[in-house]
Amino acid sequence: MGAVKQSNNFVLGLWDHEEVFLHAIEHIRHDGLEIYETLTPFPVHGLENALGYRETRLHTAGFLFGATGTTLALSFMTWVMAFNYPLNFGGKPYWPLPSFIPITFELTVLFSAWGMVLTYCVRNKLIPGYVPRIYEPRTTDDRFALVFDIEGKSAEEIEKIKSLCNGNGAVEVKNRTFKDGE
Amino acid sequence: MHAYESDFREPLINGNKNYTIITDELVAPTEKTYTGWWLLLIIFGALAGLFIFALSWTVFFGIGVWGLNKTVDWAWDITNFVWWIGIGHAGTLISAILLLFRQRFRTGINRAAEAMTIFAVICAGMFPVFHMGRVWNAFFIFPYPNTRGPLWVNFNSPLLWDVFAISTYFSVSLLFWYSGLMPDFATIRDRSKGKTRKMIYNILSFGWTGTAKQWQRFESLSLILAGLSTPLVLSVHTIVSFDFATSVIPGWHTTIFPPYFVAGAIFSGFAMVETLMLIVRKVFKLEDYITVNHIESMNKIIVLTGSIVGIAYITELFIAWYSGYMYEQFAFYNRALGKYWWAYFMMMSCNVISPQAYWFKPFRRNLWVTFVLSIFVNIGMWFERFVIIVTSLADDFLVSSWAYFQPSWVDISIFIGSIGLFMTLFLLFCRFFPVIAIAEVKSVFRTSSATAKAERAKQEGLASGGFVGHTTFGILDKDAK
Numbered sequence: 067m068g069a070v071k072q073s074n075n076f077v078l079g080l081w082d083h084e085e086v087f088l089h090a091i092e093h094i095r096h097d098g099l100e101i102y103e104t105l106t107p108f109p110v111h112g113l114e115n116a117l118g119y120r121e122t123r124l125h126t127a128g129f130l131f132g133a134t135g136t137t138l139a140l141s142f143m144t145w146v147m148a149f150n151y152p153l154n155f156g157g158k159p160y161w162p163l164p165s166f167i168p169i170t171f172e173l174t175v176l177f178s179a180w181g182m183v184l185t186y187c188v189r190n191k192l193i194p195g196y197v198p199r200i201y202e203p204r205t206t207d208d209r210f211a212l213v214f215d216i217e218g219k220s221a222e223e224i225e226k227i228k229s230l231c232n233g234n235g236a237v238e239v240k241n242r243t244f245k246d247g248e
Numbered sequence: 249m250h251a252y253e254s255d256f257r258e259p260l261i262n263g264n265k266n267y268t269i270i271t272d273e274l275v276a277p278t279e280k281t282y283t284g285w286w287l288l289l290i291i292f293g294a295l296a297g298l299f300i301f302a303l304s305w306t307v308f309f310g311i312g313v314w315g316l317n318k319t320v321d322w323a324w325d326i327t328n329f330v331w332w333i334g335i336g337h338a339g340t341l342i343s344a345i346l347l348l349f350r351q352r353f354r355t356g357i358n359r360a361a362e363a364m365t366i367f368a369v370i371c372a373g374m375f376p377v378f379h380m381g382r383v384w385n386a387f388f389i390f391p392y393p394n395t396r397g398p399l400w401v402n403f404n405s406p407l408l409w410d411v412f413a414i415s416t417y418f419s420v421s422l423l424f425w426y427s428g429l430m431p432d433f434a435t436i437r438d439r440s441k442g443k444t445r446k447m448i449y450n451i452l453s454f455g456w457t458g459t460a461k462q463w464q465r466f467e468s469l470s471l472i473l474a475g476l477s478t479p480l481v482l483s484v485h486t487i488v489s490f491d492f493a494t495s496v497i498p499g500w501h502t503t504i505f506p507p508y509f510v511a512g513a514i515f516s517g518f519a520m521v522e523t524l525m526l527i528v529r530k531v532f533k534l535e536d537y538i539t540v541n542h543i544e545s546m547n548k549i550i551v552l553t554g555s556i557v558g559i560a561y562i563t564e565l566f567i568a569w570y571s572g573y574m575y576e577q578f579a580f581y582n583r584a585l586g587k588y589w590w591a592y593f594m595m596m597s598c599n600v601i602s603p604q605a606y607w608f609k610p611f612r613r614n615l616w617v618t619f620v621l622s623i624f625v626n627i628g629m630w631f632e633r634f635v636i637i638v639t640s641l642a643d644d645f646l647v648s649s650w651a652y653f654q655p656s657w658v659d660i661s662i663f664i665g666s667i668g669l670f671m672t673l674f675l676l677f678c679r680f681f682p683v684i685a686i687a688e689v690k691s692v693f694r695t696s697s698a699t700a701k702a703e704r705a706k707q708e709g710l711a712s713g714g715f716v717g718h719t720t721f722g723i724l725d726k727d728a729k
Binding site for chain 2: 082084085103104105106107108109110113114117119122124125128132142143146147150151153155158162165166168169171172173175176178179180182183186187189190191192193194195196197198199200201203204205206207208
């Protein structure tokens with residue numbers, strides 16, 4: 067399988083108010099247009115529902131990593147204290163379960179947090195030094211953006227996208243073209 | 249779409265704002281140079297140098313250069329350790345527990361408080377490591393396969409639990425803090441002019457762009473990290489208190505320690521947040537984002553936790569008397585009226601009596617009172633740990649070995665130096681990182697800002713209603729001046 071060629075031609079619709087933006091998304095999706103990317107400066111409540119995204123499975127990953135930590139901590143301490151080098155600490159049992167609870171808890175949290183953050187970084191393409199495509203610098207400042215892929219689309223279709231954005235309260239609609247490998 | 253907030257609630261963002269202004273004002277501290285900042289950096293940097301010098305002295309000559317003696321074998325080192333760890337707790341409380349409780353006022357202060365947590369834990373970690381003496385063998389505390397048997401660490405020991413608790417706490421706090429920082433670094437990147445600056449902030453932002461899917465995962469991540477950090481922060485100070493509570497020493501061996509230590513930690517942490525934020529909001533002109541309302545909310549937590557700590561002190565005294573156990577009774581009698589009475593007096597007056605001022609609203613909303621009391625609380629909480637640790641050890645079971653602890657210049661230099669290290673890190677943070685969580689502040693803008701409330705009042709035709717006008721335009725708030 068060859069790499070899928072990335073599209074370089076986009077239309078950008080920019081909004082300045084998140085409620086207008088959410089309504090616009092509903093209307094645009096209702097008209098059957100495909101939204102390529104959605105960019106906002108902060109988490110907008112209800113955005114994933116408006117876009118029809120399914121729920122993230124990150125918390126499941128967090129649970130699985132946490133369970134790994136629990137199992138590892140309990141089994142390692144059991145092996146050390148009861149099998150590998152049993153020592154008598156003031157007549158305490160060789161398998162003092164209550165004493166294991168603090169470390170088991172800490173390792174559960176440690177594994178869950180690290181595992182989840184690493185999963186998060188991988189799934190979100192967050193790697194130090196990775197240079198992302200910036201469609202519009204103001205999307206991390208004060209603009210809510212919808213990006214439409216127009217590669218191979220007719221002038222008529224492009225016009226439809228633009229008029230829908232304008233008709234739904236966009237403050238700016240423009241073309242954005244990237245060079246290959248940008 | 250938005251849950252409209254009652255107009256009776258004070259706004260969390262004052263002044264006439266929009267998203268553009270918020271970005272400009274919150275990024276500004278990273279884009280300018282401040283003479284005062286350089287001055288402070290030089291002073292605290294020098295103190296951090298003193299810290300390194302005094303620690304090197306300790307490592308070179310051994311723990312004997314501290315004021316410890318055969319009876320008092322834990323003193324300022326562990327006092328400082330517990331003090332710094334306690335200070336760190338407010339950061340996690342603000343970012344995690346207040347997130348779970350949906351307290352929106354956290355958005356203005358969480359970033360700086362989390363940074364404070366991380367720097368405080370760095371300072372705290374130094375003390376147990378260096379008090380080991382042969383610091384080059386510090387890795388012995390980790391369970392690793394070794395050639396001595398292998399002889400493993402003792403999983404029954406609270407000191408070992410502490411190793412796991414503190415290191416987990418540090419690394420999870422770091423993850424929580426940094427995952428929130430990425431979007432804000434992207435904001436700085438996208439408005440920076442210079443190529444190098446853009447590149448550096450891009451690396452720091454991990455290439456964040458703010459797509460809807462990224463934000464969806466971001467919200468899930470912060471919620472779960474908050475859910476994990478909440479029991480974590482409670483467990484950390486519980487385990488720190490176990491270091492004492494499981495030792496069979498009168499004055500330490502009490503079951504009240506875990507909740508008492510946790511309340512004390514939150515108490516001292518909020519005080520430190522206030523000390524820092526009162527200066528930061530003034531220097532970087534962030535009064536609209538860290539409002540008097542924020543300060544008042546923190547003061548309410550201070551009076552609550554301060555009173556819990558007060559009740560714990562009195563409960564300890566009562567239980568000591570009620571136990572009928574001579575040594576326990578002596579430990580507490582000696583603590584309050586013995587040779588360290590002055591430390592006990594400092595503790596009681598700073599921690600229990602001084603915060604009671606916050607029952608009165610004018611004090612809660614007065615910035616000078618808050619600043620002075622926050623320092624009192626910091627002093628009082630340091631003395632609390634000193635009282636618990638040193639008075640319990642100094643007069644032990646054998647009268648012939650009773651001793652008095654006096655710090656050496658090395659003890660004092662390490663303590664003052666650790667404040668220097670903390671402040672140096674905090675100053676660097678203030679200058680190069682966004683001090684206020686930009687994206688999070690924007691997310692409460694539509695519900696809780698003065699601007700949004702005024703707009704809503706106008707739409708509802710209530711603008712002329714005196715009360716609404718008064719509370720919505722937070723600018724009228726006279727206490728802020």
